[in-house]
Amino acid sequence: MRKTYTASTYSNDTLESSRHNTIRASLNDNDWNDSPPPYTLIAGDSNTLTGNDGRVSLDVNSKLARTLSVFIKDRPEQSPPEYQESEIEEFAQPPPLNIVIQIVGSRGDVQPFIALGNELQKSGHRVRLATHDIFRDFVTKPGLEFYPIGGDPNELMSYMVKNPGLIPSMKSMQAGEITKKRAMIREMLEGCWRSCIEPDDATGAPFVADAIVANPPSFAHVHCAQALGIPVHLMFTMPWTATKSFPHPLANIKDNKAEPSIINRLSYAMVEWMTWQGLADVVNGWRETLDLEPVPTTEGPFLAYTQNIPTTYCWSGALVPKPSDWGQHIDVCGFFFRDTPDYKPPQDLQDFLNAGSTPIYIGFGSIVLEDPEKISLIIAEAVRITGVRCVLSKGWAGLSNVSQSPDIFELGDCPHEWLFQHVSAVIHHGGAGTTACGLKNGLPSLVCPFFGDQPFWGEMIHAAGAGPKPIHHKSLSVDNLSEAIRFLTTPEAAEFAHLIAQRMSTESGVQTAVQSFHRNLPRQTIRCDILPHLPAVWTYKTSSKHTIKLSKLAAELLIDRLKIDGKKLGMNELRTYIIENKRWDPITGAASAAIGTTVEGNEDDSRSILSSHQDDADNKSLIATSAEAPNQKKQNQDGKRIAKGFGKAGNTILKGGLIDIPFALAEGLRNAPAMYGDKPRDFGPVIDWKTGGIVAGKGLVFGLYDGISGLVTEPVKGAKKEGALGALKGFGRGLGGMYWKPNAGLAGLLGYTMQGIYKSVYSAIHTGTRKTIAAARREEGILLLAKARGDQSFDLGQIVTAFEEIKKDDCR
Structure with a gap:
């Protein structure tokens, strides 16, 4: 029989002897591999640390908690497709990838990932570890590539000791440390992006990431992955995924009478929400430089969840077993240990x-x-x-x-x-x-x-x-x-x-973490069609509109032999990230979109005015010492900046009225049947004008069809499950569908169409990042081709032959 123990079991010192006997019995149990004693941090337990220890006191009766609890309750459970054993075996060894590992933290945070990097190298991957400059020798000595992302870990550690929780102290705010920390985070975000696409700063060797591994505090991971269209895998040393089993380690929940499992899940949402609120403007401002749209306010804290980001936890399952409500894309693999260094003590x-x-x-x-x-x-x-x-x-x-x-x-x-x-x-x-x-x-x-x-x-x-x-x-x-x-x-x-x-x-x-990483890589899109042992980063459409996936080497040779036009290469998205507000009903959907539009517009105004005030502060010493009076010039600059801010705010409000609110209303209406147990149809994401039109058309056709046919099909389904009572329930669902589904189709004509047009226009205007990525990949391809030409055992002609065969097959 499985034994379980909690921290609260051990909170009374008078029970120490029996506690030790119980733990000893469990540790010595013959079936201990199947029944490890889990660590469970109980909310409100007298044994948990309190005070200034890095945890945040959370009031589950607060307005924020009540709002987030509804959000958590209403969100349907999401999980990636289950893997079959045959699929796992088949994909045991993926092609060699360029992997960047992004780590923010101390030496102790970096060290486990050196071990991971070395293990990934054994599978043939090229591994770059991107972290603070101070750790260059620490990273390169074991044979890993290094990229500096900026940030001073000494300063970060000093700040965290003074402000161990999410809320900074008044002393830190008065000393200007918050501004410094935010500036450092922006520096590290930019450094993390450069680590994905820039050449090695020591050797000059080109590098473009095919996959990202990161710890959550690096913050840039999913955004870099979205810009590149590549997979990201989070790895961390403490729980960062919501579970019913125990609360967030940074949460100190006040006494409450609510169901512990709900409170535990809620604690993760509250910690993530508070973290995001402090960084949202920094992250979204940086995303603009990557040609990415801002992350919606309600989605920012939950990206790892909504995007189903694979996550591996680096601790022993013998001490903290994997909670039963974590999906297959979340693993607990054991601690990361590097090989014992060759060390001779003084x-x-x-x-x-x-x-x-x-x-x-x-x-x-x-x-x-x-x-x-x-x-x-x-x-x-x-x-x-x-x-x-x-x-x-x-x-x-x-x-x-x-x-x-x-x-x-x-x-x-x-x-x-x-x-x-x-x-x-x-x-x-x-x-x-x-x-x-x-x-x-x-x-x-x-x-x-x-x-x-x-x-x-x-x-x-x-x-x-x-x-x-x-x-x-x-x-x-x-x-x-x-x-x-x-x-x-x-x-x-x-x-x-x-x-x-x-x-x-x-x-x-x-080793288990590397297996987890490999298992979660995309199977269908990762291999080159001509050189399957290499990863595909390009797509090319033949005259018959067949899409071929190409590696850097294959594409560069075909361009060199004049078989394809390099300007017609497209990005092969190994992983697509659709980040948009999830709407679960029409009322809250449209309302939240309207509120979001108003808030963003006000923020645009405020940022412009604050920027002007900041420049005032920065120029005080200049004005005091200069013989000239730059006041008029300064006023003109301020006026232009504020006018630009108001213009941007106006654009935000216009976009909200024409695009965001109609789209939110359509999504809310489409999802409304889920409120009474009916599963809405999924028409796929809207990523451009074409998919917008398709989704709008499907929505209208199926909205009318499902609304009418549901009056018959829903009672029949209900009767099969629950007899007469089920038939009555089904009739109710049918009536609800008759109202919601046709209206969703009508609303979608405007909402989905306008959303698709907006996506296409946005993509057409914001091309700088895609061009940068393409240039970096071409540069690496040229180097790979030069190396292949120097390898006498490699037949470059096979690439051209294979390409011609594919074209022939298309013409048949």
Whole structure:
């Protein structure tokens, strides 16, 4: 029988003994592979961290919560098609791709993806890891390509320590840190885009991404993927996908009497909503530079969900099993471990390790402390009281052996993979990489969290019996740290940690993650029709209008041999992203479109005025020191900017009245039958004038047909299921369909047609990004062709022959 335990099971200290026995029994159970004790963070549990720990207090009775709860309830469950075993086997080895891995965060966030990158290289992929400039050597030493995206992780860590939650402190706002952070995010968004299409900054080798792997905090991932028409796969170290099993790790939900499963799902929506509200204008402003339309307000927080983005979680399923309500495109694969670095310790470290009892490790990695001396003094005194020996990592925190104790060794840079084989326990900040390395080596662990996923890992370790309750760094004292050290050095703690390590040894996190990535790649569109072992990035229509998918190499050779016109190459979209407001009924659909139009128009006005005020502030010193008076020029510039803003606002309102509101009304009417259990027809997305006309025509024809025929078919369906009562229900559905469906068809004549025309016009005007992508792909194709010519074993003539054969087949 499957055993389950929750964090609340362990919240009472008087139950520690029985708690340990229960966990031990589960860990020793013969069928532990089938029944791991899950970590479940219970909302409102007394054991969860509270206060300034990076979690956001959420009131589930607030207006926002009520609105989002309706949004969640009304959204139908979505999931990609189920994979058949035969399909998975057939697609086990995709063609070699250019993969960019986009990571924002600390060294601990980057390190697991180095392991992933090396494993992807073993499958033949070309891998570029795009992250902060400071990690260049860290990335390139193991053999990965590197691309700098900007951003200072030291500054990011410092900001997060001061503002661990989603809401910044007043002190940070007064110091202008919010403006700096937003500017840094814009810099990183632009850096992430360049990482997809620009040559290697060291070698000059052309590179255009065929797929993206990213952690959610990089933010640019799905937008870059949409611009390129390529797949994106999210990988992360803490839950970011809504589930009924446990709330969002950043959510601290106030006491409530609502159903826990609903509250848990709601917590993800609320955290995502708050994050998006702080970044929406930055992201949408950047999307404009990629020729992408702004993301609607109600869609921004939920893109990973609505776009069915494959997601892999990099933790051990032995500790946090995959929730049952996560789809097949979401995996829990195990921790990512790189190979143990070839490391020889300095003599003084080796002498310390050999001089006495096995020491414990204390270090906070890439965390930047506000008062490192205070924390160093607490550590020194706790080490003295407990009589342990300690390896103290200085890290970015700047910890030091302030007491000059011979039992404390002050450590510089040293790989955890090596060091953790020589210590007995670890005390750290709760970074995923450090947590994983400690558990892998069977080390009891104490987490002193600062922000982000760190409280999550601390609670997880405690719930599994491998460490004491986490101690927030601001609550750290000599007494509680000493007590925690005593717990870490008990045989019981060592036993639990050892059992967890045993279970983790059966997992292959990086290999499983690569399999997950391969399994979720598009099967139908990814291979070149002429060279199936290469990915297709182009499409070419023959005279008979047959579309051929071409790789960079095949296309470039055919252009070189004058078999095709390079100007007629189209983009092969491996993955298409349709980002638009989902409308579930006509009233809220049209109303939200109207509100969105008004809000966007006001925002256009406000941005122009704010931009003018910002320029005023920036030019104060110039005006004060200049002999000339630039006031008149400045006023003219302000007037032009504000006029442009009002013009843009007018265009927004015009678009809303002619396009957005009619389209929202049509979609709302089409989806209205779902309110009473009838499944609406899906006519496909509107992406241009042609598809707009098709959808409008289908909508009208099927609206009239389904509306009339439903009076007969719906009662018959109902009678087959529930007899007379079902027939009566079916008659009600038929009456509803008679009203909604023809009206949806009529509304769609305007709504879908205008939406299609708008999409075509927008695409025709905004061509800069597509031209940039095409030029970059051609440049890489030219290089590949040059290499192929130098390869005596490669017959270029086969490409031309295969192309001619395809053309002949088309003519038959």
